[in-house]
Amino acid sequence: MTYTLGQEQLDGIEETLRQDIMSLGVHCALLLDMSGNIISHIDNGEMKHDVYSLAALAAGNFGAVSAMAKIIGEGEFSLLFHKGKRENMHFSKIMNDFLLATIFGKDVSLGFLRLKVADVSEKIQKILES
Amino acid sequence: MAFVNLKTKEIQVKIVYYGPGRGGKTTNLEYIYNKFNNRIKTEMVTIKTHGDRTLFFDFLPFDIGQIKGYNVKIQLYTVPGQVKYNATRRLVLRGVDGMVFVADSMAMRREKNILSLKNLEENLHTYNKSIFKTPLVLQYNKRDLAEQHIPLIPFEVLEKDLNSKLKAPSFEASAVKGTNVVQTMKKIILLTMASLEKELK
Numbered sequence: 001m002t003y004t005l006g007q008e009q010l011d012g013i014e015e016t017l018r019q020d021i022m023s024l025g026v027h028c029a030l031l032l033d034m035s036g037n038i039i040s041h042i043d044n045g046e047m048k049h050d051v052y053s054l055a056a057l058a059a060g061n062f063g064a065v066s067a068m069a070k071i072i073g074e075g076e077f078s079l080l081f082h083k084g085k086r087e088n089m090h091f092s093k094i095m096n097d098f099l100l101a102t103i104f105g106k107d108v109s110l111g112f113l114r115l116k117v118a119d120v121s122e123k124i125q126k127i128l129e130s
Numbered sequence: 131m132a133f134v135n136l137k138t139k140e141i142q143v144k145i146v147y148y149g150p151g152r153g154g155k156t157t158n159l160e161y162i163y164n165k166f167n168n169r170i171k172t173e174m175v176t177i178k179t180h181g182d183r184t185l186f187f188d189f190l191p192f193d194i195g196q197i198k199g200y201n202v203k204i205q206l207y208t209v210p211g212q213v214k215y216n217a218t219r220r221l222v223l224r225g226v227d228g229m230v231f232v233a234d235s236m237a238m239r240r241e242k243n244i245l246s247l248k249n250l251e252e253n254l255h256t257y258n259k260s261i262f263k264t265p266l267v268l269q270y271n272k273r274d275l276a277e278q279h280i281p282l283i284p285f286e287v288l289e290k291d292l293n294s295k296l297k298a299p300s301f302e303a304s305a306v307k308g309t310n311v312v313q314t315m316k317k318i319i320l321l322t323m324a325s326l327e328k329e330l331k
Binding site: 001002003004005006007010011033034035036037038039050052053056057059060063064067097 | 131132133134135136137138142144172173175186187189191203205207217218221222224225226227326329330
């Protein structure tokens, strides 16, 4: 199955990522699908990550964690977060097929980010369904 | 599940190399990576066990240039071939657009090829996909071993075992030496792009 997103939808997604996520001081926000394709990618201009590899690994990682959850009788783990010394990563599922990954430093509160991500997820869902 | 980005004019396509363990899937990708390293800007991602076997997948993004004004980015993946890794194999298959089945030509691996192809069919079913309707190319790998007098399955037998119903394009190959590795990749890209074009019409 192939799917297409138009200029207007992609502009809308970028705008909400910029306004609601990047404004918190997040270093990089990545919207991808569960096949590992990148839909939208925004960073603060300082990041030089290989985002295609990152997306493939994030999709695989999320799939693996979901499969583990099912094995132990959990529908899904609600918090998916990797903590590093300088950088952290947070993952949030949007509908069944999409994943929002954010990379952020120590100065961003995880709790606040999660609240914002929940907001943004709803907005993106509306855009994707439009 | 290919993704067409109308804003950046980019198409991302997922091609998965499938097949029994130690059949040469990773070697295919390594050959492509070394051969085209001037066009591949990133490192090849591999998730291996300590014993150097594929644990999750290998990943190689590959730009093939423009088709009808769209920049086409092919994402090549391999799956872990070992039987015990079926859960991860299934995960990698999610959203697949085209597949290469890498069969092992060694006579002792005949049964393993048949089982792996059956496993591919079953795993595709979990995503409501049919092996008959998804672009597929068969590659009979390790043909070079004949020079070392290692017993190989004859081409006709491989065709009968694996391809009698599928009738997919097939190549005799040697991933180690690079024989027909690029041809296999070109064929699956061609089939996959044709299938996407048909779908998008």
